[in-house]
Amino acid sequence: xxxxxxxxxxxxxxxxxxxxCDVVEGPFVVVQExxxxxxxxxFPAPETQVKKILLEDYTGHKCGNCPRAAEKSDELKEIxxxxxxxxxVHAGFFATPFxxxxxxxxxxxxxxxxxxxxxxxxxxxxxxxxxxxGYPEGAHILQHSQWAQKVEEQINGTKCAGIQIMAxxxxxxxxxxxxxxxxxxxxxxxxxxxxxxxxxxxxxxxxTDYDADxxxxxDYEHNHVMRKSLTGFWGxxxxxxxxxxxxxxxxxxxxxxxxxxxxxxxxVIAFVSNSDxxxxxxxxxxxxxx
Numbered sequence: 001x002x003x004x005x006x007x008x009x010x011x012x013x014x015x016x017x018x019x020x021c022d023v024v025e026g027p028f029v030v031v032q033e034x035x036x037x038x039x040x041x042x043f044p045a046p047e048t049q050v051k052k053i054l055l056e057d058y059t060g061h062k063c064g065n066c067p068r069a070a071e072k073s074d075e076l077k078e079i080x081x082x083x084x085x086x087x088x089v090h091a092g093f094f095a096t097p098f099x100x101x102x103x104x105x106x107x108x109x110x111x112x113x114x115x116x117x118x119x120x121x122x123x124x125x126x127x128x129x130x131x132x133x134g135y136p137e138g139a140h141i142l143q144h145s146q147w148a149q150k151v152e153e154q155i156n157g158t159k160c161a162g163i164q165i166m167a168x169x170x171x172x173x174x175x176x177x178x179x180x181x182x183x184x185x186x187x188x189x190x191x192x193x194x195x196x197x198x199x200x201x202x203x204x205x206x207x208t209d210y211d212a213d214x215x216x217x218x219d220y221e222h223n224h225v226m227r228k229s230l231t232g233f234w235g236x237x238x239x240x241x242x243x244x245x246x247x248x249x250x251x252x253x254x255x256x257x258x259x260x261x262x263x264x265x266x267x268v269i270a271f272v273s274n275s276d277x278x279x280x281x282x283x284x285x286x287x288x289x290x
Contacts, residue, residue: 035254038177041166046183046248049162053080053151054271054283056087057128057144057224058120060094061102064210069126069144070223076151083155085269085283087199088224089114092121101206101216110197110229118278130154131280132273160186163284167268169257176263176288177254178230180270182238184247191275192243193235194251198227198288202265227266230255235273263288 057073059066073086090106092115097105115121118129123141130150134140142150162183169176178196207220230253238249257263271283 035175035177035252037170037173037175038252038254039168039170041168041179043164043166043179043181043250046162046164046181049159049183049185049282050083051155051157051159052083052085052283053154054085054087054131054269054280055128055147055151056089056114056130056132057126058089058091058115059126060090060092060096060121061104061106061205061207061220061222062096062098063094063125064208064215066094066126067207067209067211067220069128072144072147073128073224076148080151080155082285084151085271085285086224087197087226087269088222089120089226091115092125094121094125101218104205106222106225108226108228110233111226113233131283132278133280135278158186159282160184160188161192161272161282163270163272163282165268165270165284165286167286167288169263169289174257175254176230176257177252178268178270180251180284182249182251182272182282184243184245184249186245188243188281189241191241192238192281193273193275194231194238194249194270195235195273196230196251196253196268196270198230198255198261198266199269200225200227200261200266202262224267227258227261228255234275237275238272 055073057069077084077086089111091111095107097103120127120141127141127143129140131154132140162185164181166179180194201223203222203225204219205222207217208215209217236251266288267285268288269285272281
């Protein structure tokens with residue numbers, strides 16, 4: 001019943017918003033998950049959308065060359081700022097916990113599924129993907145020396161979707177709620193998926209670095225670490241088979257807070273992908289508590 005109340009409240013908000021002068025015209029689709037304690041998010045009228053790129057860095061704390069990839073992602077982040085969304089996925093052999101210095105497990109079920117599907121760790125870490133472009137032809141796995149070129153190629157590409165995120169932490173329920181609004185900016189066919197993940201930065205822990213002396217760093221800073229997917233392995237459908245310019249789709253999801261997370265250092269990443277090619281059309285990131 002509470003979930004129905006949420007749906008009716010959301011539709012009421014949409015109805016009121018459509019009477020204002022600052023709203024994008026177009027149909028709304030509501031894709032909802034039951035998150036009863038969460039507040040209803042009211043999105044402002046979408047602003048001019050900017051193309052944003054998702055860079056996935058497949059890594060592990062026992063990978064001695066992986067710090068060079070992290071440095072490259074930081075370098076690119078300095079260049080592109082908010083237009084580049086970085087996601088560090090700990091998966092594969094080098095991410096496996098090991099008794100002693102490397103006991104922390106930064107793997108996630110979704111990250112392991114992605115790694116198995118795309119074959120990143122089997123190709124040898126470090127590597128990554130830029131918008132997952134090139135799959136399934138086999139051109140999707142990129143060495144960190146290739147990231148800059150691929151980001152540059154895609155940063156000025158066609159913008160077919162824009163994303164807004166609102167996140168809410170319900171301390172009493174120990175619950176994180178995330179709402180997204182996707183704006184369709186060009187006609188699109190096929191099933192599209194909204195993917196929502198939580199990341200954490202500023203984690204101080206062990207890391208192998210072959211360029212360091214000693215090679216095991218005790219106080220390495222791990223950033224952009226994927227903590228959990230809120231939308232399963234492959235996302236939450238946007239609910240249509242075809243989209244026209246101006247369509248707005250609202251998605252909602254939530255999760256219980258893990259006591260090991262530092263919420264003050266966490267971010268929410270949302271990205272829209274094609275369910276057939278897995279290519280990422282748009283990405284967005286916000287700080288969880290801002």
